[in-house]
Amino acid sequence: MTKTADVLAFERNVTKALDDGQLRRNLRSAMTTLSQRRRALFADVEAFEKLRTQGQSIRRRALSRLPELLEQLEARCTANGIQVHWAETTAEANAICLDIIRRHGAQRVIKGKSMVSEEMHLNHFLEEQGIEALETDLGEYIIQLDGETPSHIIVPAIHKNKDQIAHLFHDRIPDAPYTEVVEELNAIARQELREKFRAGEVGVSGVNFAVAETGTLCLVENEGNGRMCTTAPPVHIALMGLEKVVEKLQDVPPLLRLLTGSATGQPITTYFNMITAPRRPGELDGPREVHLVILDNGRSSIYGDPERRATLQCIRCGACLNHCPIYTRLGGHAYGHVYPGPIGSILTPQLEGLDEAGVMASASTFCGACEEVCPVKIPFTEILRMLRNEAYARGESEHDVKGHGYRYTTVEALSWKSWALYNTSPGLARIGSQILGKLGQHLPMIGPLKEWTRTRIPPPFAPKSLHQLAQERGLDDDR
Amino acid sequence: MTANARANILSRLRATTTQGSFAVPDAPVIAGLALSLEERIDRLRRMLETMHAEVQVVSSSAWLGALKARLRARGLNGLLYGAETPLGAALEAAWEDDLPPLVPYSESVEQCREQLFHIDAGITTTRGAIAENGALILWPSAAEPRLMSLTPGLHIAVLEAGMIFNTFAEAIDQQAWLQEGMPTNALLISGPSKTADIELTLTFGVHGPKELVVFILT
Amino acid sequence: MNDPFPAPIPRPGKVYYFGTCVIDACFPQAGLAGVELLQREGVQVIFPQAQSCCGQPAHNSGFPDEARRVARHQLKAFARDYPIVVPSGSCAGMLKHQYPHLFAHEPDIEEVQRFSSRIYELSEFMVKVLQVRLEDRGEPIKVTWHSSCHALREMAIIPYAKTLLGQLKQVELVELQNERECCGFGGTFSVKQPAISAAMADDKVNDIVQTGAARVLSTDCGCLLNISGTLGYRQLSIPTQHLAEFILERTQ
Structure with a gap:
């Protein structure tokens, strides 16, 4: 699959950052300390939850009247x-x-x-x-x-x-x-x-x-x-x-x-x-x-879309960086832009365009650690997902993020269409899982499986799927 | 350029799409601290000390003696003060020859910049303090300019115990900051200057004062 | 006795079981174990053969139309009004919390909301609805626990899983130092950002090793696929196991 320029640049940065043992140790120790200090100050979870709802309310109230307030x-x-x-x-x-x-x-x-x-x-x-x-x-x-x-x-x-x-x-x-x-x-x-x-x-x-x-x-x-x-x-x-x-x-x-x-x-x-x-x-x-x-x-332009506007709630505390498992391993420079970490990943593609920085939105496992600590409750994962959607949205897109559709390729689109077809056709899926059960251990190491097995053993595809086992046990239908 | 920028920005902000709403959640009611005077003094003191400030709780009649005892034999080159304040008058009346000379801040910074950056100590009043976060409130003024609490290595702050509020919000409210009108510069100060920019190692005394001494007058 | 987890619904006679695609292909025994735990409590378990994937891979990868197609397929497969039990925090999170987002501007949003309101993660269902009491018949063992991020945050079901684990008297739980940190799986993330994913998985494995535990347990087979894959690659022989399978093994 052809990779876009932002993806290639990011991959180079990632390799460099991950290879830098000193950097990783420096970051790990610092981020752990910062997270611990934060947790100690906000030890009363209930009180903190109230406070951050207040913070969210203040920031959203301000944004809802932004032109007047300016x-x-x-x-x-x-x-x-x-x-x-x-x-x-x-x-x-x-x-x-x-x-x-x-x-x-x-x-x-x-x-x-x-x-x-x-x-x-x-x-x-x-x-x-x-x-x-x-x-x-x-x-x-x-x-x-x-x-x-x-x-x-x-x-x-x-x-x-x-x-x-x-x-x-x-x-x-x-x-x-x-x-x-x-x-x-x-x-x-x-x-x-x-x-x-x-x-x-x-x-x-x-x-x-x-x-x-x-x-x-x-x-x-x-x-x-x-x-x-x-x-x-x-x-x-x-x-x-x-x-x-x-x-x-x-x-x-x-x-x-x-x-x-x-x-x-x-x-x-x-x-x-x-x-x-x-x-x-x-x-x-x-x-x-x-x-x-x-x-x-x-x-x-971010402000113009109510769903994207939450990005502007940010008060730049950096807690999302400190708690991000990706940032903690890469540091800020690998992101290749001024704002790194989760906030950078939602802000930068919107400021500079997906074609410049869209890859940042893929630097997340959706673990939600950023959302959990954000003092003004920015819905990070929602915005990240929206940006990923926009990255593939050709023509008119729902949120009209600059550079939308830049990552679209026919090959990737087709592979997701096939995935959807497979997962909506029980007959096809039955045949597929039988093949996987028989040949799963002998699959060629290409595509995703190639990436997976760089650092892992292959998935242990089972000889019989749960579908098959469930049918054998008569669990299939509502009688 | 600027006039256009302003109009363009504001019109873009106003051209918000109507689809989708931007909800503002209700802010929960949060009960602030409600401490007695003793508790406020105690909490403020503890928090300031945690941040490496030195705190002395002392009666209004004894504090000048305590100040002099602290300054004597420290070999400081001078104590910057505001001559036009009641504090200044009290210092002048009580000062002695074996203490660092009192230096009034009476000319504009352009005239005395060198001296401001070389004097060892400065003393200011405070407008109050906040028990919750351990901060002093300063409103620098013509009589006590802004650099007094910034350029000297030692900043001495004098606080009336009765002016310690529970929270920042309470101070703003009870001191009527809005009604009175904001000063050129309002400050919260919670200790001597510090940094943790190298390996998060906390060290005190960076660009602002290296020492903060607070007299809480009861 | 005060019940810390009051039941949200009366004990049902029948439930649907959503097996998840990872369990279907790689860990069917874990899926069956969940079925048996439910049946043992006198609940009839229905496994619609038409079910497939929750749609999360497409939902997280920029293909919402495809995600919706697959999601609507599940809506049809689980059409009746039974609770839907899911042996995965991540898939349950998708079905319960992400579907309403995914369909926010769709005409069938109300149907989706009704569907989502019927979703329970397995351990949540066992503790809250069935209020099971487990009796440990196994040998003493030291285990460690991996919280999947979606089980931990989106579904917040870790307290239920640990309640069940706590009922097994011979089991000593040694917690990870960074239990709240992601293992680096992230679905398609693991193959779209393989280097970062591998670094995270490595750290997770190191954390597991330092506990000295004989087994790694979790509610989520996606994470376990990643963790066991990395353990295996590093030739470390610490078995991983779905909580349901572990419980069944020790209480039979």
Whole structure:
């Protein structure tokens, strides 16, 4: 069967990831720890179930009024002095950032962690324009030093162990001594970045929640780099996907608890940073300009379909990654796109098109672990199934996902038609099972059986099927 | 470009297909914590300490002495404070020569950036705290600017015990955040800065303060 | 005594039995064991010969039309109003929870919902509806347990299976370290993503080995096919067995 380009690329990545024993050990230990911490925080299962129903309700309430809330957010922010920009594409969002940076004659941008900026490939874009964009979150800093992208949406350098980071720091940071002591590595990064915070000209951050009611941008972090980026430079640019808006200030506390608890098992992060305005008259610090860039990049097309809309409930906690048996074995890079794991597998094919990323939807056994832990109850398996259907749906498709039908081949379609015929024709099935019973142990190892037997012995086809045995026992009909 | 983007995005969002519905489930009623003052103090203290903050519960009359005892002989190069606050006045009145010099944050950051990034300690008031998650509430202001609790390696926070709320939601409600209007910046702080980005090993003292000392005044 | 699992329906005289295609082809003895456990409780078991597959392979692989065709065929084969007992959490999940999704926009959705409401996984049926009490006649044995994901999450029937296992007094259950983790089967996933599937199966087998158990039990033969296939490939001689077969063997 011919394989599509995305499938081939993924297979290469998978092989590489699975062969990397160090990577697998690093991931396994980290994901186990994160899952255990989360479970400890939400030990009261009943209370957690209530809380996540609340989270689901808040997110769905916000999405059900999304256009109004975005307008309200814009109006409140504007009234507070925050300048709001809208971008349909990542190219537009990059251009907006560049324009702001250029207007201030800035050369150095300091960045807090933002997945939307990864989606925009902002660092790369700015570098091409001769502007230094420095990641300041420790994990992001580590991978930027190594020319990598995040492998996890919450702990971006989780694929590396401390030895690897020790070598990296020693090799890439001038005068950095070689050390494998985590505290010392941390101190090296602190030392390096302190001067950058002092001298940063523009700070860039993401947004965890944007409150429409008050025009407040909320940011969750532990290191203080996020506060630095949003407080020390004269200009702050906040980047958000358009789904991040919530209706009310009182929606924030439950979501905050769900976010930090699901991500790392913390009751709260060290800092919860709520920004409502640029520096006001009389105030002595804080940026004089705050810009909010609201990015679409395909989200509005997801929004248009009520069944796909649940994808936008996500609060980017990463719990689905931590609990995914596939992510746990591959890490984020193998997925080949910015958002990995279950959330990546439902979001990316919708943002970038099935022909680009449809294979991600096949990276699931439908085990449901993601759904079980999701703090806002995203119906992952339903959306994954819908994407698989779309991948084969030619012509007009029910959900009109970009690139639908890309995976259709006559051979595969015919084989499923034959399967259906076999399973709806008792006579045919009877003959088939007799053949299987006689020849099952001597089948040629081709097609699925070839894949199966790469690492397994062949299925033990029984001489007589249950159908036959049941008939012999007279169980057949309702008399 | 931007004007078009806005219109296009909003019109796409409004062009939702009518088939299929997007149900909003009812949010269950969740009873928040309801602790006594003693319990709130105790829980806050425990949670802050778990996150490596140092907490001292002390009477309003004795706290300055406790502060001085902590700072004496630490060799700090200065204590950043807000001169225009009642806390500032109290510090000035009680200060002694063998303590790190009091440094007021009285000029804009553009004038004193160097100093802000080099001073060892800063002291701020708090607007309250949250027992449930162990966080202090800070609303930085003109009198106590934002960087005071961020750039110094040691952040000292002063909290009135009566301002410890059960939950974040309760604090928002009882302190009337909505009615009062949100400040430029509101913060929850639950400890000294930390990271677990290397092998999930928790280490304290990253880009924000390395130490957080909280005086809970009873 | 307080019953932790109150019966949802009165004890029926007759039930349908949905054998599943994996059991049909590879593990018919497990299927028969389930039949005998039901008959032993005085329930008449009807096995419609027209039955085939629940349709899950197509449903999970992007071919909903084919899945619906096969599903409608089952609707016809199990036309009367009897409870339908299924010796698999995964197939039961498909019949009970996925059919209503699959037919959400179809004209026969109500018929499908009625069908789905009659589905019971075998151990669930034995505990909740038949309230069986087992008497262990076997030798002491140490076993471990594999929870299939659909039995665990979609059907949530693991408590029933473990209730039955707990009634076997000579059986010591040693749980897996990662019991809640998928074994990597995933139906067509195992051949569409063979490398990932194999890595998961390998880890599951390692987990099984470290328990020191003499047997691996489960409610789901799909998972067992994957696990026993991997055990066999690695030349490890730990037998796998469907719970029904194990129970029957020890209580005769």
